[in-house]
Amino acid sequence: MPSIERAEPSDFETTVALAIVGAGAAGLTAALAAKEAGVTDVVLFERDATPSGSTALSAGLVPAAGTRFQCDAGIExxxxxFAADIMTKAHDEPDPALVAQVATASGAAVEWLADRFDLPFSLVADFSYPGHSRRRMHGMPSRSGQELVDRLRQAAETAGCDILCDSLVDTLFVGADGSLTGVSFTRPDGTRERLGTSVLILACNGYGGNRELVARHIPELSDALYFGxxxxxxxxxxxxxxxxxxxxxxxxxxxxxxxAHPAGVLLTWATxxxxxxxxxxxxxxxxxxxRGYSEQATEVLKQPDGIAFTLFDERxxxxxxxxxxxxxxxxxNAVIAAPTxxxxxxxxxxxxxxxxxxMEAFELAKVNGELDPFGRxxxxxxxxxxxxxxxxVTGALFHTQGGLVVDSEARVLxxxxTAIANLYAAGGAACGVSGSKASGYLSGNGLLTAVTLGRIAGDAAGRRLAGS
Known part of the structure; x- marks a missing residue:
């Protein structure tokens, strides 16, 4: 169980300026921003043998507005x-200031990663995602989240960040003044180590893998397949x-x-x-x-055996x-083909x-240009x-969107x-912009807050350290 213990900065034999828990898209982006802000020693803790997380399981698409990639495709x-689309999809539940901040930061963040760190972003320009009034999904050539996290990792290593893999952070240390003073982590062999830190960023995603927390907060999916x-x-x-x-x-x-069931692979919603x-x-x-693939999960799970078939064509x-x-x-051979x-x-x-x-009724509704019986x-x-x-296919829980509330510098409140001055959160660790329901999730919201809040947290941590 993760725990909190008391310790002062003087209690640690070894210290680092910035420690980041989690080396997915949020943590790696934060590390790159901190390095660019002048932080010399950045350590990321990754529980797995190599960085992956929810990013690697996704298509790796980052929604961003006003980019040159959109301009090149003739998209205004x-x-x-973008902020209006987020708020509409999330039923006006998220903090409007946070929504405006991440929407504004999105385009610059994608171009920064492309220009500064050579991430080969391109725009998905041949189909639209539900809820987006413009085509604004940006991804790697393979359209793979694993490629995105691999390229971020390479950039972080090139920048001089230390990534400690197979290192599970189990304890945060807090000083008498309420600031974070360090962490402890365990290695696969059970060895436990302590490290002091001046600033800590939590980028360790949400709680989808914790069945007790899922049952408490999302009871309708307590027995669902977890695909995160x-x-x-x-x-x-x-x-x-x-x-x-x-x-x-x-x-x-x-x-x-x-x-896809039983293959266990995401089937793109372009279908x-x-x-x-x-x-x-x-x-x-x-x-x-x-309406969207997020809310469709419970609709599929309501069907006999929790199974559905997605039908499409060769085009x-x-x-x-x-x-x-x-x-x-x-x-x-999970895609079944037939001439009729x-x-x-x-x-x-x-x-x-x-x-x-x-299928005849479905196609007739297209010809007539009418709403079908379900309102589509x-x-x-x-x-x-x-x-x-x-x-x-089947329905599944992918990742959670609630979490720690942060301010405009991604400091935890x-x-x-009041803000905890040296504690920041990004990505799935922070409260996102999807509201309280699955239907509030706009495609790409997870990586949106991972990349934007990651960059904001890393930059703010760097400025704090420079001024200390």
């Missing part, structure tokens, strides 16, 4: 429009509770209604936004899939092949007549054409609203 966007990183055990939340930090929107989370749909084991549609498959995950699914809906039903072991009637608007949605494709 702004921080104000098992290391997301909620240390930031538990430490925050112990030191009197303010926590908010702990029920907020990202679900995913399209995890839906480009004109596909989902059916259950009865061959029937059951919801408006276009859509061509778009999906830019994603490494989709190419892997094809290599695993009837033959597809046979391969999927679904009732043929029912599936045919379902299908006007100008491309019709599916033979040959057809399908993937068997106490319950009374």
């Amino acid at each position: 966007d702004s921080a104000e429009l 990183h098992e290391g997301n055990r909620g240390e930031a939340v538990l430490w925050g509770e112990a030191i009197g930090a303010r926590l908010n929107h702990l029920s907020g989370h990202q679900g995913h209604g399209s995890v 839906i936004t480009e004109g596909g749909c989902q059916v259950n084991l009865r061959g029937e549609r059951f919801s408006d899939e276009s 859509i498959a061509g778009i999906c092949r830019q994603f490494e995950d989709f190419r892997n699914l094809e290599a695993m 809906i009837g033959e597809l039903a046979e391969k999927l072991k679904l009732p043929g007549e029912t599936l045919l009637a379902t 608007g299908l006007k100008e949605t491309p019709r599916l054409q033979a040959p057809f494709r399908a993937v068997r 106490r319950e009374d609203g």
Whole structure:
């Protein structure tokens, strides 16, 4: 169990200027920003053998507004429009100031990583994600989160950051004045070490891997497949509770209604936004899939055996092949192909007549430009054409979105609203911009706050250390 203990700076034999717990996108971005701000000694603690976390399990797409990548694609966007999209999707629940800050910081952060550290970002310009009024997703060539975290790690190592892998931080030390004074961590062999620090950044994601916390805050997904990183055990939340930090929107989370089963690989939502749909084991549609993949998780889990099939066509498959995950699914023969809906039903072991009637009604709604019975608007949605494709999927919890409340410098706030001067949080450790419900998650919100708050925290930590 993560714990809090008392210790003063003088109690540590070895100290470092900046310690960062977690070497995912948030921690690595924070480290790069701190180095650029002049911090000479930066140490990141990573519980795994190599940095990965939730970033590596995602498509690695960072939403950002007003970038040159958008301009090159002829897309006009702004921080104000991005912030409005976030607030609309999250039912106006998030802190408007935080939303405005991360939306404003997003474009500069992506261009900074591209220009300063040679991360080869490009824009996903051939399809839109639910809730985004502009195409603003930026990713690596493989459209893989693993590539994003690998390139961030390489940049951090080149910048001179020390990344201690296989190092699980179990204790934070707090001084008499309430400031953070150090950490202790354990190695795989059980060896426990202590390190003093002048500034600490928590970038250790959320609590999706802690079943007790999930049952407490997201009971509807307490028995669901967890598709996030098992290391997301909620240390930031538990430490925050112990030191009197303010926590908010702990029920907020990202679900995913399209995890290939049993392959265990994310199926891109382009299969839906480009004109596909989902059916259950009865061959029937059951919801408006276009609302978003996060809220679709519970809709899929309500179906018989918690199973659905995502149906699309070869045109859509061509778009999906830019994603490494989709190419892997094809290599695993998890993408089922057939020249007709009837033959597809046979391969999927679904009732043929029912599936045919379902798909005829779905396509007719496109032709008529009308809302379907679930309220999905299908006007100008491309019709599916033979040959057809399908993937068997289930719903899952991916990561949590609530956490430590931070100020404009990403400093952790106490319950009374005052800041803990030398404690910062970013990414999944901090309260995000998705509100309290799965439906509040706008695609990319996780990496948005990882990259923007990571950079803000690293820069603020550097300025604090420079002034101390």
